[in-house]
Amino acid sequence: MALTVDEQLALTASEAVAAIHTGRMTALDYTSTLLARAEALANLNALTSLEADQALAAARRIDALSVEERARLPLAGLPIVVKANINVAGMRTCAGTPSLAQFVVRTSAPSVRKLVDAGAIVLGKANMHELAVGITSTNLSPHARPVRNPYDRTRIPGGSSGGTAAAIAARIVPAGLGTDTGGSVRIPAALTGIAGLRPSVGNGGAERRYHDPQAVVPISRTRDTVGPMARTVSDVALLDRAITDGLPLAAVRLPGLRIGLPAPLWHGLDHELETVLRTAVDRLADAGVEFVEVALPDLLPLASDISLPIAFHEASEDVPAWLDANGAPVRTIAQVLADVASPDVQRIYEAVAAKTFGAQYDEALTQGRPALQRLYADTFAAQRIDALLFPTTPLPAVPIDEANGSSTVSIAGGEPLDEMAAYLRHTDPGSIAGIPGLSLPAGVTRTGLPLGLELDGPLGSDRRLLAIGVAFETVLGALPAPTL
Template sequence: MTWTVDEQLALTAIEAVGAIQSGRLPAVDYVGTLLARAAALSSLNALTTLDLDGALATARRIDALTPEAKAQLPLAGLPVVVKDNINTAGLQTSAGTPALEGFVPKANAPSVQRLVDAGAIVLGKANMHELAFGITSTNLAQHAGPVRNPYDPGLIPGGSSGGTAAAISARIAPAGLGTDTGGSTRIPAALTGIAGFRPSVGNGGAERRYHDPDAVVPISHTRDTVGPMARTVADIALLDGVITGAGPLPALTLNGLRIGLPAPLWDGLEKQLDDVARAALQKLEAAGVTFVAVAMSELDMLNGMVGGPVAIHEARHDVQAWLVANHAPVQSVAELAARIASPDVREIYDGVLAGVLDAQYDAALNLWRPRLQQYMADTFADAQLDALLFPTTRLAAVPIDELNGSSTVTIDGSPSIGTMDAFLRNTDPASTSGIPGLSLPAGMTASGLPVGLELDGPLGSDRRLLAIGVAFEQVLGALPAPVL
């Protein structure tokens, strides 16, 4: 059969793999269509590197395989984009910062390698908030430049994995990888109308779902993780299964699901976003979901005692270790920081180098974080909850601030609050406590902007959480594609 460009662009990851495995769609045709799409939409600034020759060569190798060989590759011919702080052999890994521009690692991060081994094709590297220390993906124009939201190029796509999200939303790629420290897969997913997943991290070791040691330009080993992003939760489940070797999603029905609604994360929302989120609740309740109000009155306090001290303290040591382990072009955090382009990130790194929160670190890690983790576990157990549900962000996408990268916002005329604080509030508890979190599309505001709902689950419940997400997206439906 002959595929139109629009038909190819509309394919989900699962659909694309099926079409390539069956021989109905040559991988080289599909990759060529997406590369052309990336070139046509370069003004979105979603990608920092495009691997035209490499992607087409890999597609030709996939097409040359026998049907039996293709069937053995669960991601046969699937084009993906990879955030520019995740190591990729032969492709730049710059983390969007001048000191690492042009740096090419010698090996893929393990999560990338598992996708490639399964037949995925890396189209290129995705732009991001410089050094992953921000939620807007607005970088100084003289360097990486701001990533733009496909639904309105004057608005942020979220961050720090904003390039991955924008590329997937704009149909440049059906899926990709981001990273998440405080919300960096989930926030941009919510603002661009796609799905984003943060897998379990727990206390590391066996509790950590994805293992990419020294293969991602870090912020915090306690909080960082790679996470898949795609237009559907089902596609995320496909990538997660390949990365972890997990089997099919568990079967479940919506009838009997108990989902908690944490009061602090439903408070202070932008009205247009709140309207969309509550309309989604009504649809899910009509489909059989039982919602349970949970007070969680200590959540903000406990989370606040952990997040900042852990991230700021660990950044100095973890970045230094990555620079040395990867033989980077600069070998000290001070050298890296001296060349930071974005004012908001430079200010954060001033604090990192000065050790502003070092005194609070030990208590944050060894006292307050265990208390938060127990608090989350008790909330799930005491109320017999399958998951928590709340809006991923407090407000929809806001205008790009090209001078500062990230400054302040207001919510329906409220006093100004820091942009990062505003967008991180709801995603941060999962990151801080190490439990899995999933953002999926809930609907569109009256002004035409995407809204995301987040599901957080107990530690280690990743596959069940994804199964709940798949069931929810079947009720809520897909969002209309951006008009580009």
């Protein structure tokens, strides 16, 4: 019996692929349903482009395969969205900024190619915080516009991969790709009730899990990475396996897991968020997880000293290099800055153009970052812990600031804080160190705003981290769909 539209929209990525493999649903029918959903929810501003003709043609090709041929494609007929700063052949890589609004690239990022080769269908490009240098996805470019949180359209979805997150949460697609420099996959995952992985980066080379050189509009070569996003950790693992040609995850039993709770990341929280997430930790403890308090007094000060010098200085070099390598219509930071539409991004790009942090860069990269990496490695070893667990963000989604792109926030009635700094507080340290991080849904506020917990693991522990996340979601469950 054919699946109804509502049944199709409720499918996770794994369920959708299974339905196509077994013939309960065609790729064409499913893709058509999701294209209609995208058009109906266009006012969320989740997408910068909808590639209907290409998507339908790809679906027809999947349906034309034999049963045996489809069975060999682990993502057969799975529609996804790809963040607008990631190259997809024949589509615009606009990065949400006017100077690149019509820039069509010729080749796809390797991570995208892996997914397409596995049978995925790119439904369209996802909106984002302009040039990925923000955490609200309040894009003020007329070509993009602010992304709206499906759980409350007056609030941010997080960023910078907010369009990918909003599209997944709104059931426009079951999965997609974002990018993460300091939290841009995990923050929107948490604020929209989905899961998102920042894979290992380490010091690059063999330590880097995903290899997408010159295929993503950059911020920092040291810190940038593509990351998969989906409604469940199991689906994130499905995409990760396709990108890395990996094996299935080994099952993890909760009894016997030893998880650290880093003290700095459990203080200064929104009161309701802390109550909900402490309850989630209690449920995991009841299921057999052993939790250990970890002091880490140096974590936040060390990360704060080196975050901006690395990201902003490298952007001054890496952005022009990407523009030149990809044959973009503009080639300099100044040319990009001249057309930046969002005031918060303009301020950041002015600092990038001025190379404000040039004098601090070498010390941050050669001394501060290695010290942070040692702190993490020593902590995992000395405490004998599998991972660290903490709130992905210190507060839920805040209202959209349509005048400035981002502004200030107050956590639990405290002093006003820079909005980007507040939301990056928990995700940035692991990003700088290059270790993997996974955000998974963990509850909602009284008004229904999603909240997330993050697991950070040792360098290279991505598959183990995903397996722990899969085990955790059997206890915590999925969040209810937004009312749209």
